[in-house]
Amino acid sequence: MIRKITSIQNKEIKWLLQLQEKSRNRRKEGVFVIEGQREIELALKGNYIPVQLYYLPEKIEFDKVLAYSKITDDPAAITELNQEVYEKLAYRSSTEGIIGVFKSKNHELDDLKLNSENPLVLIAEAPEKPGNIGALLRTADAAAVDAVIIANPKTDLYNPNIIRSSVGCVFTNQIATGSTTEIISYLKRQNVKIYTAALQASENYYDIDFTEASAIIVGTEATGLSDEWIENADRNIIIPMHGEIDSMNVSVAAGILIFEAKRQRITRA
The missing domain is CATH 3.30.1330.30 (Ribosomal protein L30/S12)
Structure with a gap:
């Protein structure tokens, strides 16, 4: 029965x-x-x-x-x-x-496996809105990045709203979480270059070579990235804005940067 x-x-x-x-x-x-x-x-x-x-x-x-x-x-x-x-x-x-x-699964940094020679990693610092996290995970899945890392997470990955807004991409990506300090240390140990999306002292994203092992770091629209990321970046990058505002949705910005990195890797292969 x-x-x-x-x-x-x-x-x-x-x-x-x-x-x-x-x-x-x-x-x-x-x-x-x-x-x-x-x-x-x-x-x-x-x-x-x-x-x-x-x-x-x-x-x-x-x-x-x-x-x-x-x-x-x-x-x-x-x-x-x-x-x-x-x-x-x-x-x-x-x-x-x-x-x-x-x-649930363990999402510790130590369990993260970057298998390719030049991994591409998407990192989001302290995202709060489940919809934004879900959109970031969909972007990461579409681009087939090697890993997604959430720095200083504000909500757990198994929030129903994240699962729903990611249309299940929370299960298709390799995901880890950790503090900003822990993640920076991990990236340096792995010889992954750190490219931070920031307004200050920044270069246009299309002038950057993303074909090496790269991590693209995005922050929240309200506060951007913490000083610790900016201070430890290999390069600070910016998406030129041509309208009246100086920022865009974090998932949109991440999509532009990630797919530029993918474009470079395809055309220069």
């Missing part, structure tokens, strides 16, 4: 809601929630381990959920929900009928 939950007052449903809403609970238990077939498929491809899957039979067949589970010897690992309970948990109106609980 398939296990079923039909009440939004069920203790397990309340537990799931707490996991979705509270970073503290996700960190404490080492698990997080994923909604949607595409996101779950990307998580499985990224070697994330499912703990529990919940599905709405009107939207997705049990056999497909079973194929996702990879834990077929545990019948309690798959739970059927009714419409009311599923809608209580689901963030999206265009639901795909499946929600999963997965084990």
Whole structure:
């Protein structure tokens, strides 16, 4: 018999809601929630381990959920929900009928593996908005950068809004977190050049040679990068602005810089 939950007052449903809403609970238990077939498929491809899957039979067949589970010897690992309970948990109106609980991964700098000879790394310092983080991860995936590093993170990577806005790219990128000091030390040990997007004493980004091992560092629109990054940069770079304002969305700026680096690597290969 398939296990079923039909009440939004069920203790397990309340537990799931707490996991979705509270970073503290996700960190404490080492698990997080994923909604949607595409996101779950990307998580499985990224070697994330499912703990529990919940599905709405009107939207997705049990056999497909079973194929996702990879834990077929545990019948309690798959739970059927009714419409009311599923809608209580689901963030999206265009639901795909499946929600999963997965084990979190370790994102320590020491576990980061830069395998190529001239890695390209995207670093964001203290991004706060989940939408911006998600957009940065989508850009990183599109450019197939070697790694994304979040300096001084303000939110955990498994915030549902980050997973949703990244359309699952939080699972497709190699990601690490650490303090600015730790990351600068790591980059220097790896002989990766540091290019900081900054307004002061900066050179046009298209005058920079990104074909060597490179890290492109972006800050928030409000405060930019900390002095520690500027002081340790190999070069400070700028995207020339031709309008009335002097900054743009961090994910847009990152996209311009990353794809210039990719263009150079393709044309000079």
